[in-house]
Amino acid sequence: MSKFYSSVTKKIWMSFMGLFLMTFLVVHLSINLLLVFSPTTNLFNEASHFMGTNPFIQLFQWILFAGFVVHIILGLILQIENWVARPKGYRVKAISEESFFSKYMIHTGVIIFIFLAIHFVNFFLVAKGIIGEIPKTLVDGKSVDDMGALVIALFKMPYYVIGYLIALMILGFHLDHGFQSAFQSLGLNHPKYTPFVKGFGHFFAVIITVAFMSIPLIIYFIK
Amino acid sequence: MDLKLKIWRQPSAHADGKFVDYQVHEISKDASFLEMLDILNEELVNKGEDPVAFDHDCREGICGMCSLFINGRPHGPDTAITTCQLHMRRFKDGETVTIEPWRAKPFPVIKDLMVDRSAFDEIIQAGGFVSIATGGVPDANAIPIRKQNADLAMDAAACIGCGACVAACKNASAMLFVSAKVSQFALLPQGKVEAKERVQMMVARMDELGFGNCTNTYACEAECPKEISVTNIARMNREFLVAKLS
């Protein structure tokens, strides 16, 4: 593999895709929050309708999909090469100080992948009308899919909520190391700004996780 | 003090190895770790057994020859020192000390605790030098260099090529070593001339030799006896990206 891509090239692509996926998380989160900050599901349904029909978003969806594929495939290759690089391990577990979540990027990554697959089936394929059926609702006189009702129904199921919360926590761990790691991989290191990037990375991971988590909790307990 | 030692013994590169238990008695707290191994070896030789092979040379922390993965850490429990600078006062009486060779595919065991680190030499041969004619020794200050750059280059040049970074890294990545070597040149005008080719050649060689990929765990920095900073890795990534794009 190293004949085609150097290790550094792989890391540069991984980090670009990782940062790109983070911007997607922010957009996704803002739409989800419409569900809890608005008394009805109209705003959310309207946003879902927009995301599902706007041609620019449709194109962007494929770019996003490609981003996931690149990030995941490179992540797997990287990890396999790294296992191969130490065929015989140590008897005493290494206790060197290191970035804690960096040790578990492949594990958190695989769990995120499983979550994404479930998420994809539950929401994306349903929204596209490939499986299941979604009730229609009227927003401003237009008939749109009632995605809000679908989400609320799922978030009333305790096991679904618990699984969702765990998956998000894992995503938070991935982001906690990933954010600053991406900057380091891209060579964006500076004595003045790097401490800020590190601090912001932790903050970002916590905010994204807590905000995403608040949605099923509010729906389950309050709505 | 008395100690129990668990030492990796492997008669030759292709032989199977195993851990062997030894006891050492009445070791002075002021003895160095390598002196403690010397004492063990003297006893083994007196008994007609094969002494434990381990690398060492200067025994003053400057050559990078000594190695050893001691109780889960390269160069033992202290930070920012080599094994030859480690002293027995860092251990408790009666403690069990497990001593292993560096483990990485490109660092095969030669015998017991000695590993072949010529992979590092091969990376240097791929570009870790200046091949342009730089003329005779110039007058001091004839070439203006920012103080910051001079300091950073000097810090990077402190790397002694010991391989602790590879040994500590969960991916057996050599990025800290390679980035120190890339940085010490890239920061200075004489080194800048060939900087683009250098970084690409050295990274390519590092990959071919089978070192792992960097996942920014930063264990290397924590274990480096010369406190080489991971900012060198960022600099190398940047140099590499710029070299590829231009």
Ligand code: HEM
């Ligand atoms: C929303 C989803 C995801 C986001 C935002 C994300 C973000 C990131 C970021 C920013 C990095 C650091 C990149 C670098 O330092 O070069 C990273 C690393 C990594 N990601 Fe993801 N990731 C996501 C999903 C996944 C998935 C599904 C996998 C599946 C296997 C995965 C596997 C990995 C691995 C193995 C690494 C470690 C690579 C390294 O540190 O070199 N990620 N991720």
Ligand code: SF4
């Ligand atoms: S970077 Fe540090 S740990 Fe790695 S070879 Fe150089 S001196 Fe040894």
Ligand code: FES
């Ligand atoms: S023997 Fe030279 S650095 Fe330890």
